[in-house]
Amino acid sequence: MGIFQSIKMALRSVKGNKLRSVLTMLGMIIGVSSVIILVSIAQGSAQNVTGQINQLGTNLLTINSFGTDVTLTVDQMDELSKLNGVKAVAPVVQGRVTVKKDRTTSQVSLTGTNVAYSTVRDAKVSQGRFITDLDIEYRQKIAVIGADTASSFFGIESPVGQYLQIDGTSFKVVGVLASKGSSLGQSGDNVVIVPLSTGQRLVKSTTINQVYLQGKSQNQMDYVMNEVEMKMASLFPNKSDSYSVTNQQDLMNTMSSVSDTMTMMLGGIASISLLVGGIGIMNIMLVSVSERTKEIGIRKAIGAKRRDVLLQFLIEAVVLSGAGGLIGILTGVGLGKIISSLLSLTVSFSLFVIFSSFLFSLAVGVIFGVFPANKASKLNPIQALRYE
Template sequence: MGIWQSIKMALRSIQSNKLRSALTMLGMIIGVSSVIVLVSIAQGSAQNVTSRINQLGTNLLTINTFGTDLALTEDKINELSKLNGVKAISPVVSGRVNVKKDKTASQVSVTGTNAAYSDVRDTKVKQGRFITDLDIEYRQKIAVIGSETASTLFGAENPVGQYIQIEGTSFKVVGVLASKGSSMGQGGDNTIIVPLSTGQRLVKSTTINQVYLQGKSEDQMDVVMNEVKLALAGMYPNKSDSYSVTNQKDLMDTMSSVTNTMTMMLGGIAGISLLVGGIGIMNIMLVSVSERTKEIGIRKAIGAKRRDVLLQFLIEAVVLSGVGGLIGILAGVGLGKMLSSLFSLTVSFTSSVMIGSFLFSLVVGVIFGVFPANKASKLNPIQALRYE
């Protein structure tokens, strides 16, 4: 008997027991859709975390010193900026200040820095401009405010060109930052950025204990980090515990490791439901063998070979798992999109996950269909015909 005839007979058998076939496929549908939804949510979370880290800046090193005696002076900052592989460097001073516009008052974080901060920390300006080196040189009382601060103080008005009171001193708003949201616990929208010289007056400190450094290439960041550590060791001999150098790439690698583990764990949990669905297929196929014992006996009596019977039941199992897998893919994509819209989740669908889960459902169908198919093919024709 040909392969196409075996497929037709298998499909006819499935159609004759629609409810039982549907319930059998339900296990595969749930299993495949669970794999797609859980893995897609995990991958979406990983992309979201990566995006949040990138919002802190690209190719970023953060240098912190502790104590006024280890302050990063202008000479030391210039020395660090001349290291090989360094693209830009941005010293910062920060604190909390009281801001007022007419009758609206708020307390926000203030950052005093230079013009390079915009590139180093990947800070985009939505309206107006960013601070310049001339603003620092002339100690200009200008401010670039975050989108949340702009909304709080000005509502729907355009803040650019207007004035705000920072700690009782009038500052002209020259720019509004594009929204960045909260990145790794750091709010980027409720903030004010001012020239470094002006910021030092606002926080009442000329001490610089933090510098952001941007490398020219991601591939060179480890080398740049080593050079920075060597430079700091020369600046502060025998005081390695009094400063730190943090590589954003290390943070990225750590978070990637965590999210990959989470993805594998969720995929494994969902995969268990596929195995359960496979067991359901095996049980139904065993019942089908028992119900169709006489049919098998008749077929073998009129010349059907063991291979034909084995192939028929194996095809039935594969069709059940395959159709269940296809429906599961559609259900998984639909459920994922629904969860994304309802709970504002980042869901990332990939063809590899869909194809992998479908192929896995086919493999499960073959594995759990072999035993009942083999049992059916071994039936003795005479005993099968006498079976009640």
């Protein structure tokens, strides 16, 4: 008997027991859809976190100092900017200020920095302009505001050219940042950026405890970090505990490692459903062998070989698992999109994951279908014909 005839008979058997076939496939449907949904959510979350980290800037190094032992001066920052592989340096002073316009008052995050901040932190301007060197040199009372700050104080009006009261002092708005959304729990849109010299006056401190450095190439970041650490060690000997140098790529690698572990764990948990579905297939196929014992005896009596019987039952198991896998893919993708829409989650579907889960469902069908098929093929035709 040919392979196509075996497939035809297997499909006829599955079709003849519709309810049982559907219940048998249900385990595979749940298993495949669970793998797709959980892994897609995990991968989507990983992409979301990666995007948030990338919003901080590209090829980024951050120097943070603690206490008063380590304070960077303008001359020292110039030395850092001249290191091999360093593209730009942006010192930062930060604080919270009270911003007021007419009857609207709010606490907003203040950042005092220089021209390079726009490049280093990828802070694009949607309206107006960014800070210039002249603004810093002449301590101009100008401000670049975030998208949320602009909508809070100016609504749909253009803020450029208008004024805000920052801690009681009038500042002219010269630019509005393009919206960046939230990054690692901090909003990048509810902010006021002023020239470094002006910011130091507002926060009443000339201490610079944070500096951002941008490398020229991602491939050189380890080298640049080593150069920065050596320079900091020479500038502040025996004070390594009072500052830290962090590499954005290290954070990316750590988050990637955590997300990969989470994806594997969720995928493993969901795969258990596939194994349970495989056991269900084996159970139903064993029942089918018992029900069709006389049929098997007749087929063997008229010349069917052991291989033909084995192949028929094995194909039935594969058809059940394969159909369940296909329906599971459609269910998983559909439910994933619904969950993404309802819960505002980032869901990333991977063709590799979808294809792998389907292949796994087929493999489960083959593995758990072998035993019942083998049992059917070994039946003695005379005993099978006498079976009631």
